[in-house]
Amino acid sequence: MGDRAEVMAVGVEEEFHTVDLETHRLLPRADSLLQQLPAERFSAELQRSVVETNSRPFLRLIDLAEDLAALRRGVVAAAEPLGLGIVASGTVPVADVDALKVTPDPRYENMLEEYQALAREQLICGAQVHVDVGDRDLAVAIAHRIAPRLPALLAISASSPYWLGSDTGYASYRTLLWSRWPTTGPLGEFGSAEEYDRMVDDLVRSGVISDRGMIYFDVRPSAHLPTIELRVCDACPRVEDVVLLAGLFRAMVIEEMEAAVAGRPPLPVRTELTRAMSWRAARAGLESELVDPVDGVPVPAPLFIRRTVAGLRPALERLGDWELVSELADAVLAGGGSAARQRAAFAEGGVGRVVDLLLAETRANTEWAPGAGPARTRVAPMLAGYDTSADEAVVFDGSARGPYGLLMNALDRLGADGLAERERKRDEVQRQLGMTFHVEGEEEDRLFPVDLVPRIIAAEDWTLLQVGLVQRVRALEAFLRDAYGDREAVRDGVLPAWAVDDSPGLRDDGRLVPKDSVRCAVAGIDLVRDGAGRWAVLEDNLRVPSGIGYALANRWLMARVLPEMLRASSTPSPARALKVLRAALSNESDALALVTSGESDSAFFEHRLLAQEMGIPLVTPDQIEVDEHGVRADGQHVEVLYRRIDEDELPRELLDAVRRGQLRLANAPGNGVGDDKALYAFVPRLIEYYLGEQPLLDNVATYLCRDEEQREQVLDRLPELVLKPVDGYGGAGVLIGPDASRAELAEARDRLLENPAGWIAQETVGLSTHPVLDGGRLRPRAVDLRAFVCQGDRAEVVPVALTRVAPEGSRIVNSSQGGGSKDTWLMQ
Incomplete structure (x- = not known):
């Protein structure tokens, strides 16, 4: 990597x-x-x-x-x-x-x-x-x-x-x-x-x-x-x-x-x-x-x-x-x-x-290539016309790639009719669990789309990814402390001053956090894989990353809907993931609560699930009281708040409690300075500077549009590149050049020229694909992977991950843009 x-x-x-x-x-x-x-x-x-x-x-x-x-x-x-x-x-x-x-x-x-x-x-x-x-x-x-x-x-x-x-x-x-x-x-x-x-x-x-x-x-x-x-x-x-x-x-x-x-x-x-x-x-x-x-x-x-x-x-x-x-x-x-x-x-x-x-x-080559072999009888028609050009699970002739042989056997036993019945059961279980999310502007919540064909991350891939993820988050944590401290990286010329001073995520409230505090207790790192098997980091999420709860829910859903398939895996138990998360948020003796904006939040299902599973209170800001004796949430003493709300929603008295040392926020306010799209371009340098190590995970080649020379390259190659707002999230405002119309490219060009500093461009990554069930057929869809790193006494990768799936014909995987997810098996 x-x-x-x-x-x-x-x-x-x-x-x-x-x-x-x-x-x-x-x-x-x-x-x-x-x-x-x-x-x-x-x-x-x-x-x-x-x-x-x-x-x-x-x-x-x-x-x-x-x-x-x-x-x-x-x-x-x-x-x-x-x-x-x-x-x-x-x-x-x-x-x-x-x-x-x-x-x-x-x-x-x-x-x-x-x-x-x-x-x-x-x-x-x-x-x-x-x-x-x-x-x-x-x-x-x-x-x-x-x-x-x-x-x-x-x-x-x-x-x-x-x-x-x-x-x-x-x-x-x-x-x-x-x-x-x-x-x-x-x-x-x-x-x-x-x-x-x-x-x-x-x-x-x-x-x-x-x-x-x-x-x-x-x-x-x-x-x-x-x-x-x-x-x-x-x-x-x-x-x-x-x-x-x-x-x-x-x-x-x-x-x-x-x-x-x-x-x-x-x-x-x-x-x-x-x-x-x-x-x-x-x-x-x-x-x-x-x-x-x-x-x-x-x-x-x-x-x-x-x-x-x-x-x-x-x-x-x-x-x-x-x-x-x-x-x-x-x-x-x-x-x-x-x-x-x-x-x-x-x-x-x-x-x-x-x-x-x-x-x-x-x-005579069938037996030598592990996992290879003709698609089984009832699976073969489901793969008719399947595009394997970048697929992780299926090879040219419809055979299962590597560890997917067991899954293909399970799909074959069920057949299209059996899988349709399991999809109906999936929807029923999701409704029972309340596994939904809210999209702004819509009256009713949506069922969170979950595909029944799991994704497998090979042990050799996951081992390397874990080491690289920990390295990256350690460097970003060091940068956050430096950005709100002495700014030594700027002083030493590792990155320009504007990368901190002009960042939309820079907040005065970030300076309220004690210097020795962990600023990023939970990081969500988005990874992409191309058809050759090359992994790269696409984005860093250091503010309020979501997904751990949905990854856990996907596993529990699979256990109820397709238990025979799950038994074939050797992936870690979700219980271990909750222990890692809980340990990073607070010591066992610390009183912990999860703060949410309530049922209107698109990820409220996840907030409720995590609070229930960790046995901690789930509260809204109006349920929190602060006085000279400390912080109380819904009548209970609290020392740590697992923050799942935007920092703009934090009451002033809570921030004062942070300043006085009465409360710790996980994650800290002001972390956005470390995950905007412009800073992303400098992360490899930050790893070398703060850790003295070579980066283990690649960045996607990124162009800073505020730089005149790089901006000219972007304008010349706009139909080939992906254009992103520096402070964007959830796929909003993203333009994928190869998929854009002339009108969309012209509009994007105007927006870029109006505010060059507000945009970055990246090389288009040919995302790997994975089969999803669609109308009784298996069809390839682009996927990415959100992995999570928790930091308490040490940094550790959470042993669950969320595979996100793009809609047909799209490369944007966010659920707010129509994407879904899969259970993800992390092989050991």
Whole structure:
């Protein structure tokens, strides 16, 4: 998250041969196959006997594995009714070059005309790995530096010993065929992406290549994205080997990126030796020797691969990949590699047995990817047309992702009719509980929308989030004390004076709070996750954050409506959450009450629930009395008030009691200075300043419109950005540029120019989605996560969280804007 290594998403493009299931010969039938598959995930290649799949980018390798497995299942399922088999390997032993055709596309037809036999013989498939490095200049530098390390990856992938029915003697004959193109091999050294782009332009201008897409170097920087692409590897029959390549390549990229940033020189290996090392890897695979790039001497391939993996351990551990990658590396070495397995199959039954092996290995991926498998009978129709492009729970072919397999089983047992009955029961229980909220301007309260499909936060995610949340809230607490104290951060230039002085949340009443008091006893931090699994903080809520009560109510609701589903979880008990909250608000000996504005408050249900569960009085301001003896609420002595009203509603005598030390408010008045949208942009700096630590949770890139240069960027890119009022809450006043009309954008532009200091803009986050029940169907909806940090003697994350769900077609999750919620399982 805050570590640069942890935000580098990895994706894969896999190429597959289409073969006749009976004759095992390559068939140019990819076009008929592609008609049945979605274009955004499947595409054509030069030869009509090749289909390419495109995975989503992911942070976690296991998520990538599930996506790759689902794509393979999808293409196999579409191919078999046509009499076609799908093979993932560098080459297929049985092929008739003269009978095969290029894809009917002007670009490919031009390539055939220009390159003749070279194009006709490109009956090869590769596995290409993409890593997001965040900067094109860095991508170009890494592409050169990483070249000597790539032969190890080629050796692992080598799967093309046979060509036109004969054993070539090579583990990867595809490498020799591929290397005949004019723009293959190691990439030279360039000072910048601009210099690299000029070289590519020169190649196109020379006429040797027809377009920028014909850059086929061993590692290729993207032409328009800050990503780097590995291109040396053969297609791999086993999906786990592709995952291994992705993990190793990303770790290599991280090491070279850090070395480049630190100014350390690359390995001093000449291009000629790098080419020779690649040839040796293509010749030997894992069966003989590879060349060590450090000393240039041959080393047994298994030993060299083990050294390579061990050397990458620090980067792999930081990514959380070490255990999986080391396990996969052991497995590929134990099996000797695909080329060895193919030769053993040939000895048993000739080329037909080789193709049988490749078909079986390509197909056999369902059991390996945990949780993956076809959607069950009654769930499948509910997922028809489901968009999985950013989904947390469902992969491409409608399979359950990771831990959602148990939930899909439960949904299957109930079916659409059973779930409709449970929804009716949910509404009945909500009415019994009074689980409603009030929207200003409406006469009747609404049932708080709760979807019955729980959200699961994986243990590895939740563990990292907890540490980052505590860090963030500790820094914000230090800032609040500083803002109402000596303002050392301003004095030391960590943030400008206006960030405090001009904040709408700065209040004179904030200075009434004793210096040693905890100002933010309860913080609500809004987190978003993108489709790759990357988490970021969207907003900090330090005044009167709501949601803990609704998160608890969601759990109790699930226990009454879908107890069989809840029994499958290992999420913490809600009782623990109440203990954490109670401990943060006051010591056991302190008299505590919760102050609310009453039934007109949109969150009154939550106020009442929390007061009941903690066994404390629930009072309105007019029920509080203050005299020289202290504070009494509804006739009872009170030392701490859990404030669930706006500070403007606090009676003056209560604030005087705070000043005299008779009463503590949780949260303290004036906390708004720490959670407005402008200050949000400075929180990473505040973490470094107050704690001396690097931020563990990312911010969304934010632009301060009061700054002239940043304002011009915002105005130029308004249709791409999210515009927010600095002091806004509940989604009010937010404009999402990609979803806005021309009239809305024009109006927003005028508002921004009228009061630049009142607005910030943020990059649009592609929110992850989660299935919700809607009219008997499962449909994807954008979600976020509100997590809670309580501070008493120490900061602790409350072991419940609230997933908020946006309405259809929206990215705004607030209930006041039509959003709902889900029970959230925090895995341990």
